[in-house]
Amino acid sequence: MRRLQTFQDLFKRYRRPGDMVFALAFFAFALFLLLNLPFQTTWVEKRTALFAQPAFWPAISLGLMTLFAALHLAGAVVSQRIPGRLAEALYWARSLEYAGWFMAYVLLVPWIGYLLATIAFCCVLAFRLGYRSARWMGVAAVFAIATVVIFKGLLQVKIPAGEIYGLLPPGAFRSFMMTYL
C-alpha cells in the first residue's frame, strides 16, 4: 500500500461515529436560522440596492449553510452507519464538565481576585484529574502564580481587581494587590 496515493488523499477526511447526530443537529440549526431570516433582519425600502440590504449577507450565508448542511446530512444518511454513536455523544457531553469548571473559574475571578481564583482553579482541577500528590499540587500552584505574575503583573492585561481586595486595610499593599495580582 502506497501511503500517498493521489493528490486528493492529502486533503481527504473520513467520517467518524456520530456523524449522523451532528449532521442532523447542524441542519436543524441552519434551518431554524433560515426560517428566522424575515423576522431577524430588516428590509430597507428607501433607495437601497439588493446587495446593500442589511439582510443580503445573512440571506446568502444562511442559504448556503442550509444547502450544504442538507447535502452533508444526505451524505450521512446514504453512508453506512459507523458503530459507536452513543459513546461518541456521551464523549461530547463529558466535555461539558470542563466547560463548567471554566465558567466557575470565570465567575470566581471578580470576587476573590485573579491570583486566588487561578491558584484555586489550577489546584482543584489538577486534583480532580488525579494529580493528587504534593508535588503536582505544588506544580499547579507555581504555574498559577507564574501565569498571574506574567500576564497581570508584567504584561498588565486588563483584569479587574477582585472584590475581596476591598477587605484589605487601605494602603500600599492593597493598591499593589489591586494593580499587579
Added chain:
Amino acid sequence: MDAFLSGLDLLARLDVAFALLIGSIGGVIIGAIPGVGPAVAIAILLPATFSLDPLVGLTMLLGIYGSSMFGGALPAILINTPGTAVNALTTYDGHPMTKRGEALRALGLAYGASFMGGILSIVALILFAPLLAKIAPMFGSREIFLAALLGLVLVVLAHRGQTFAAGMLAAFGVFLQTVGLEPVKYTQRFTFGQEWLASGVNLIVVVLGLFALSQAFVLLTDPESAPDTQRIKGSMGRAMREVFRHKRIAAAGSGFGVLMGMIPGVGEFTAQFLSYTYAQKTSKDPDAFGNGSPEGLVASESANNAVPAAAMIPLLALGIPGEALTAMMLSVFYVHNVIPGPGLFQNQLDFVYALYIAMIALNVIVVVFMLFASNWLMKIIRVPTRFLGVTILTLSFVGVYSLRNSITDCAIAAGFGVFGLILKRQNLPVVPIVLGMVLGGIMEVKLRSAMARVKTPLDFVDRPIAAMLALAIVALIVLHVRGVIREHRNNLPEDAHDHDIHDSQTR
C-alpha cells in the same frame, strides 16, 4: 534599498528583539508539544499583544508562527507524533530513520531543511516586494472582493471528502460576522432581542473557543498519555549540514512553499505534496520514500517552513488572510488601526521589510537554539496531556477575559470550545469558520463599495485582474467537480488510502 535599511532601523529596538526571542523560542517549545499548535498559542497571546506596539506584537506572533514547525519536527521524527499538523508528512520518512538508529541525522536534516526553506523563501520575497508594491495598487474593491471569494472557495475545496461540511462551516462563519447591529443602516441582525448579541460575535472570542478551549477540552476528556522519548547523542551541527547535499530538493521545496503560501486557503499541505512528489519523481531511489528517505524528509520540511513568509503576502498586500493564523494576526493590525492592503506596500514598505527581516532573524535564533536544545525539549514534551489541558484552560481565560472583561464572552468562548471539540472528534475542520468570519466581513464591505461603479454584471470583471480572479474561481469549481467524478470512476478501495494523514483538525 532605502526602504530595506529603514526596515532594519525599525527593528533595531530592544523590545522588538526581546519579542522576537520570546516568540521564536516559545514557538519551538509550543510546536514540539503534541497537542498545542501555534494556533492555540497565538489565540491565547492575541489580546496580550494588543497593548504592545504593532511591530512588537506582530514579531512575537510571527516568531511563534515561523518557528513552531521546527519544534514540530522533533516529536514527528522521534515518537511518530507530529508536533504541529503540518509535520504529519515528516513522520513518513523521519520516524523510519529513527527506527534505523539515525535519529540525529533525521533531526539535523529536518532542522537544516526548515532553515533553508525559511531563509530562501524570505529572500525570494524581499526581492519580490518592489514588484508586489507595483501590483498591489491594481487591486480595487472588486478585486479584493473576488480574491476573498477565491480564498473562501479554495478553503472549502481543499477539504476534500468533507467539502459539504467545509462549505456549511464557512457559510456559518460568514453568518456569524453578520450578527449584531449592522453599521450602515443601523438595523439589528439576528439579535433575537438579546442585548449581549447586539455588539456581535467577536472574532477573537470565537478563535479562542475553537482553537484553545476546544483543545483543552479534548486533552482533559481524553485518557492520559505521556510520550516516551530517547536521548539524542552526537553533533547536531554536523547533522544539519548534511542538508547541503540535498540543495536541489530544498530549493524546489522552498519554491513550492512560496508559490502555495501566497495563494489564500491552500498553504502547507499542497506545498508539501508538490515538493514531496517532485523529490520522489526525480530521486534515484524513489522506493525509499515513506521508508526513511532523507530526500523525502528534506522535501517535506523545506516546503512547510517556506509557507509562513509567503502567507504574509496576501495578508499584507491585500488584507486577505489565507489561513487561520494570518486571520488572527489581521486582528492585531485592526486593533492598531493599521489597515493592511495595497496602501501598506506602497507607503510603508519599510514595515513590510521589517517583518521579513524579523523572520530571517527568527530562523537564525531557532537554528542556534536547536543546536543545543533538542534533549531539553524532549523533557518538556513529556508533560502529561491532561495537565497540559489545565494549563491551556488557565491561559485561555486570560485571552478571553482580558478582551473586554465580559463573562458573556467567556460563556460564548466555552460554547465554541465544546463545538470545536465536536468538530475535532468528527474530523471536521474549524478553519473554514474563522476564514468565513474574516473574509465574509471583507466581502460585505468591498462588494458594497465596488457595486457603486458597476452598472451591469459584466462590468464587475472588466478589469484584467478581476477577470483573472473570476476565471480562477470558475475553473477551480469545474476542476473540482471533474476530479470528484474521476475519483468516483476509479473507485479505489477505502483501505488504499491513509485516512489519518490529514489530522490538522486534531490540533
